[in-house]
Amino acid sequence: MSKALLPGSTIGILGSGQLGRMLAMAAARLGFRCHVYGDAPGPAFDVSVKSTVGSYEDAAAIRAFAESVAVVTYEFENVPLAAVSAAGLSAPLRPGAKALEIAQDRLVEKTFITDLGIAVAPFAAVSSPADFKTALAITGGKAILKTRRFGYDGKGQARIAKGTDLADAFAALGTDAAILEGFVPFDFEVSVLVARGVTGELAFYDIPINTHRDGILDTSSVPSPLGLDHAARAREIAGAIAEALDYTGVLAVEMFYAAREGAEALMVNEIAPRVHNSGHWTIDACAVSQFENHIRAVAGWPLGPTVRHSDAVMQNLIGDDVDAWPRLAAEPSAGLHLYGKNEARPGRKMGHITRLRPRADVPKSG
Amino acid sequence: MSKALLPGSTIGILGSGQLGRMLAMAAARLGFRCHVYGDAPGPAFDVSVKSTVGSYEDAAAIRAFAESVAVVTYEFENVPLAAVSAAGLSAPLRPGAKALEIAQDRLVEKTFITDLGIAVAPFAAVSSPADFKTALAITGGKAILKTRRFGYDGKGQARIAKGTDLADAFAALGTDAAILEGFVPFDFEVSVLVARGVTGELAFYDIPINTHRDGILDTSSVPSPLGLDHAARAREIAGAIAEALDYTGVLAVEMFYAAREGAEALMVNEIAPRVHNSGHWTIDACAVSQFENHIRAVAGWPLGPTVRHSDAVMQNLIGDDVDAWPRLAAEPSAGLHLYGKNEARPGRKMGHITRLRPRADVPKSG
Numbered sequence: 001m002s003k004a005l006l007p008g009s010t011i012g013i014l015g016s017g018q019l020g021r022m023l024a025m026a027a028a029r030l031g032f033r034c035h036v037y038g039d040a041p042g043p044a045f046d047v048s049v050k051s052t053v054g055s056y057e058d059a060a061a062i063r064a065f066a067e068s069v070a071v072v073t074y075e076f077e078n079v080p081l082a083a084v085s086a087a088g089l090s091a092p093l094r095p096g097a098k099a100l101e102i103a104q105d106r107l108v109e110k111t112f113i114t115d116l117g118i119a120v121a122p123f124a125a126v127s128s129p130a131d132f133k134t135a136l137a138i139t140g141g142k143a144i145l146k147t148r149r150f151g152y153d154g155k156g157q158a159r160i161a162k163g164t165d166l167a168d169a170f171a172a173l174g175t176d177a178a179i180l181e182g183f184v185p186f187d188f189e190v191s192v193l194v195a196r197g198v199t200g201e202l203a204f205y206d207i208p209i210n211t212h213r214d215g216i217l218d219t220s221s222v223p224s225p226l227g228l229d230h231a232a233r234a235r236e237i238a239g240a241i242a243e244a245l246d247y248t249g250v251l252a253v254e255m256f257y258a259a260r261e262g263a264e265a266l267m268v269n270e271i272a273p274r275v276h277n278s279g280h281w282t283i284d285a286c287a288v289s290q291f292e293n294h295i296r297a298v299a300g301w302p303l304g305p306t307v308r309h310s311d312a313v314m315q316n317l318i319g320d321d322v323d324a325w326p327r328l329a330a331e332p333s334a335g336l337h338l339y340g341k342n343e344a345r346p347g348r349k350m351g352h353i354t355r356l357r358p359r360a361d362v363p364k365s366g
Numbered sequence: 367m368s369k370a371l372l373p374g375s376t377i378g379i380l381g382s383g384q385l386g387r388m389l390a391m392a393a394a395r396l397g398f399r400c401h402v403y404g405d406a407p408g409p410a411f412d413v414s415v416k417s418t419v420g421s422y423e424d425a426a427a428i429r430a431f432a433e434s435v436a437v438v439t440y441e442f443e444n445v446p447l448a449a450v451s452a453a454g455l456s457a458p459l460r461p462g463a464k465a466l467e468i469a470q471d472r473l474v475e476k477t478f479i480t481d482l483g484i485a486v487a488p489f490a491a492v493s494s495p496a497d498f499k500t501a502l503a504i505t506g507g508k509a510i511l512k513t514r515r516f517g518y519d520g521k522g523q524a525r526i527a528k529g530t531d532l533a534d535a536f537a538a539l540g541t542d543a544a545i546l547e548g549f550v551p552f553d554f555e556v557s558v559l560v561a562r563g564v565t566g567e568l569a570f571y572d573i574p575i576n577t578h579r580d581g582i583l584d585t586s587s588v589p590s591p592l593g594l595d596h597a598a599r600a601r602e603i604a605g606a607i608a609e610a611l612d613y614t615g616v617l618a619v620e621m622f623y624a625a626r627e628g629a630e631a632l633m634v635n636e637i638a639p640r641v642h643n644s645g646h647w648t649i650d651a652c653a654v655s656q657f658e659n660h661i662r663a664v665a666g667w668p669l670g671p672t673v674r675h676s677d678a679v680m681q682n683l684i685g686d687d688v689d690a691w692p693r694l695a696a697e698p699s700a701g702l703h704l705y706g707k708n709e710a711r712p713g714r715k716m717g718h719i720t721r722l723r724p725r726a727d728v729p730k731s732g
Contacts, residue, residue, distance in 0.1 A: 007691060007704045025391055028413045030695075031704030031717065046415045047394045284653055287701045287722050302696035309676050309722060325373060329396075330668035335653045338373045338397030351397065356653050356675060359724075 003198065005070050005299040007031035012069030012091065014062075014084070016042030016051070018339040018349060019075035019275050019291075022283070024048045026291035032299065037065045043339045044075070059086035066090035073249060073298045077103045077273050078150050094198075094248040094298035099273035102245065106148050106179045109271060116244055118237050119264045121256075122182035129167045132180070136160075139182030145169055148177040157215070159183075184267060186256035190224050191278040192238035195293040195303050196247045203293065203303040204235045205286065210254070210278050213318070216347065220278040221313040222285065223361075226257060234266055241271060250294040252276030277349070281314035282306075284335035284354040310356040322350035333357065369564065371436050371665040373397035378435030378457065380428075380450070382408030382417070384705040384715060385441035385641050385657075388649070390414045392657035398665065403431045409705045410441070425452035432456035439615060439664045443469045443639050444516050460564075460614040460664040465639035468611065472514050472545045475637060482610055484603050485630045487622075488548035495533045498546070502526075505548030511535055514543040523581070525549075550633060552622035556590050557644040558604035561659040561669050562613045569659065569669040570601045571652065576620070576644050579684070582713065586644040587679040588651065589727075592623060600632055607637060616660040618642030643715070647680035648672075650701035650720040676722040688716035699723065 005011070011027050013020045016038025024034040024047045035050040036042075045051040050068070054061035056079050066072050066087035073094055074084065081104065084097055102112050110123045124135035126145065136143065147156035158169040160180070170178065189212075193205040209224035210217055226234065238253040245251070254269040279290035288296075288304030296303055317328075322344050328336050331353070338351035371377070377393050379386045382404025390400040390413045401416040402408075411417040416434070420427035422445050432438050432453035439460055440450065447470065450463055468478050476489045490501035492511065502509065513522035524535040526546065536544065555578075559571040575590035576583055592600065604619040611617070620635040645656035654662075654670030662669055683694075688710050694702050697719070704717035 004692065007688075008706060008708060021394070025394060025413070028387070028391060028706070029701075029703055031706040033412055033706065046399055047391070047413050049412045287650060287699055287720075296695070302692070304695065304702075305698045305700070307699065309724065322373075326370065326668070329662070329670065332671045333653055333673065334671070335395075336670075337395055340374060340394070340397040340399065342374060354653075358675065 003300045005032070005301070008033065009070040009299070010035050010049070010068065011295065011299065012037065012065060012072040012087070013044060013048075013075060014038075014056070014072065014079050014087070015075035016040065016044040017075055018043050018341075020044030021047055021339060022280075022291045023073070023075060023275065023295060026289060027295045029292060030295060030299075030301075032295065035065065035069050037062065043341060046340055056080050056083045059083055062086045063090055071298050073294070074100070075274055095251070095273050096246060096248065099245045099247055099251070103271055103273045104149055106146055106270070110179070112244070113241065113268050113271070116240055118240065119267045121184045121267055121269070124180050126170065126178040126180050127176050129170050132166045135180040139180050142183040144181045144183060145173065146179050146181060147173050147175050148179050149175075184256060184258070186258040186267070188225065188257050189269065190226055190234060190255050190257060191220070191276065192234050192253045192255065193250060193276060193279040193282070193290050194235070194238040194242050194253070195250045195290070195297055195306070196242045197297050197303050198248050198300045200243070201303060202239050202242065203306045204238070205279060205282055205290065205306045206308050207231055207234055208278050208281065208314075214347070216318055216349075217277045217316055219313055219315050220281055222281060222308055222311060230257065230265055237266060237268065245273070247273070249273075249297045250275050250279070250290050252278060254278070277316065280337070280352050281312040281354045282308075283337070284356055285310045285312035309359070311359050312354050312356050314352055314354045316349060317351040317353065319346040319348055319350065320344050325351075328353050331355070369666045371398070371667070374399065375436040375665070376401050376415070376434065377661065377665065378403065378431060378438040378453070379410060379414075379441060380404075380422070380438065380445050380453070381441035382406065382410040383441055384409050384707075386410030387413055387705060388646075388657045389439070389441060389641065389661060392655060393661045395658060396661060396665075396667075398661065401431065401435050403428065409707060412706055422446050422449045425449060428452045429456055437664050439660070440466070441640055461617070461639050462612060462614065465611045465613055465617070469637055469639045470515055472512055472636070476545070478610070479607065479634050479637070482606055484606065485633045487550045487633055487635070490546050492536065492544040492546050493542050495536050498532045498536075501546040505546050508549040510547050510549060511539065512545050512547060513539050513541050514545050515541075550622060550624070552624040552633070554591065554623055555635065556592055556600060556621050556623060557586070557642065558600050558619045558621065559616060559642060559645040559648070559656050560601070560604040560608050560619070561616045561656070561663055561672070562608045563663050563669050564614050564666045566609070567669060568605050568608065569672045570604070571645060571648055571656065571672045572674050573597055573600055574644050574647065574680075580713070582684055582715075583643045583682055585679055585681050586647055588647060588674055588677060596623065596631055603632060603634065611639070613639070615639075615663045616641050616645070616656050618644060620644070643682065644680075646703070646718050647678040647720045648674070649703070650722055651676045651678040675725070677725050678720050678722055680718055680720045682715060683717040683719065685712040685714055685716065686710050691717075694719050697721070
């Protein structure tokens with residue numbers, strides 16, 4: 001505990017969105033103050049002691065920001081590496097730059113995971129339309145073409161199937177750094193939320209099953225239908241990735257599950273080196289949320305309990321879903337969370353609701 | 367719902383302490399912004415969009431504050447009535463001035479409660495040492511002398527027993543507006559936390575049992591040993607008080623329980639027209655906390671569920687209790703809350719911890 005930040009210390013957060021907001025609120029619970037740096041005012045500004053608007057490319061401004069705080073963390077993985085490295089010169093950067101470097105590039109990420117002996121969908125680099133022939137031989141004819149960098153929530157992606165005009169699909173990406181990923185049939189998607197402390201200890205939340213709507217996460221529910229053995233394997237995979245990254249904080253690892261004869265049933269889809277939408281249910285269903293455990297980890301504190309006290313279904317409120325707030329607020333046994341965004345644009349994450357039920361199983365001690 | 371505040375509206379909070387802080391954090395969960403007014407910077411400032419330092423006696427400043435917000439609420443009952451009335455000219459004031467007016471004066475409060483047919487400990491006004499003879503005849507020889515106004519956490523109180531120098535005790539109060547309250551033996555203290563919405567609907571949290579240390583709340587635990595019938599009576603009492611005050615928000619009613627042959631077992635100790643320390647466990651053990659239900663009520667929203675999902679023991683961290691944070695943070699199944707206060711003075715509330723256990727009973731539906 002010698003290096004733990006004292007309560008009252010200031011934590012720096014890169015990114016002013018809803019994840020930064022929920023991180024700042026979790027930090028406040030523990031008596032920390034937050035300084036948020038964002039390229040525009042955002043939901044996190046409203047709950048922080050200090051906020052700075054600046055470009056993520058402005059290394060001097062980010063350096064000054066880092067000098068004002070005891071530790072720097074980030075709420076999204078697309079913050080430029082140069083900026084983060086600038087911050088890291090003035091304050092500890094947690095999770096480290098390595099996690100960002102790997103998670104920012106799908107090709108690098110999948111190679112890194114494969115090198116750990118962990119299964120991913122077949123993939124191949126595509127730098128020009130001429131690469132498709134070789135790539136499709138690896139991935140199979142049904143595949144997804146993605147930008148290697150800066151894609152999220154289904155953006156920067158195109159489905160490839162028989163008859164797709166490959167040159168058009170490639171041109172539409174607007175970059176020649178692309179990856180083709182084989183489409184692997186799966187039964188369902190889960191994600192592992194693992195917290196890793198500064199001294200390497202791991203804590204796992206129960207594993208939610210995720211559903212999507214229009215390429216955006218719709219629901220995350222615990223418990224998932226994943227059996228005990230597969231859940232153990234899923235934790236093993238996430239733990240191995242966290243360790244290989246020498247990670248500090250909460251890491252999310254999305255996985256596809258498919259029952260396969262004699263083959264690994266779990267395949268990593270992608271990792272997010274940050275708190276994650278599929279862990280929002282932990283605010284309402286656990287004594288210590290993913291946000292607080294991320295803060296604890298980056299502050300050098302002991303990790304908090306991850307046990308869930310209730311079964312939970314988290315549902316995102318996207319775009320004008322949020323207009324239903326009067327009805328949602330009147331629901332029994334639900335926690336409603338609105339992010340304070342002014343405008344409900346289509347596809348924009350405006351809030352979420354977590355519906356709780358008593359655990360159907362009997363909680364085990366230990 | 368026609369008068370409900372829209373998400374994004376600004377809520378004004380009078381008072382910058384930890385209750386204001388937890389109110390502001392609950393408001394943020396629902397997408398509200400907060401403007402906090404306090405006579406000194408305090409824990410609530412760190413989590414609010416806007417904060418103003420000003421005297422509670424400065425009606426013009428408070429009026430300006432009220433003009434900047436959609437509704438005004440308060441975190442403590444000793445804010446001067448004149449100031450609150452000034453605020454009420456510019457924005458709805460919830461809970462109303464009536465609750466403050468009554469709760470600010472122990473004599474007025476006890477008279478009000480008695481007039482509702484609700485039992486309180488015997489009491490009598492004391493305006494000079496000459497009043498003791500009559501007063502002691504009402505209260506009995508073991509009694510507590512209290513200032514009528516502005517006492518809290520055992521401050522402004524003196525125990526009266528055989529041999530007490532009454533003139534000295536009276537002089538030590540520093541005011542001639544005093545009340546003598548009979549010391550009534552009791553088995554334990556409970557408190558009822560009731561939320562009342564703008565349209566008069568009531569919602570009750572489970573009733574905690576409270577213990578004290580050095581005159582300050584030490585623990586609040588649910589469930590309490592109160593039987594079903596007495597719990598129902600306790601809710602009836604608190605509901606009647608909330609209705610008589612035409613109250614909007616969360617009201618706390620402290621009660622003594624004593625098994626008595628043929629007499630009312632519950633006796634009201636005091637009321638607090640605000641969120642209350644004995645309800646802090648609701649943050650960790652309920653989907654919607656007392657803080658959020660207070661915000662919902664003053665915002666004209668539907669009240670949220672008050673059911674508890676876990677058994678809970680809340681313990682205050684007073685003064686240097688908070689130095690144990692590294693150990694407390696490592697506890698399993700506990701939510702730790704630190705208020706971000708710089709200096710751990712003796713008697714100062716620095717934080718609290720809520721220890722959760724699965725409910726020992728089987729939750730009932732409905």
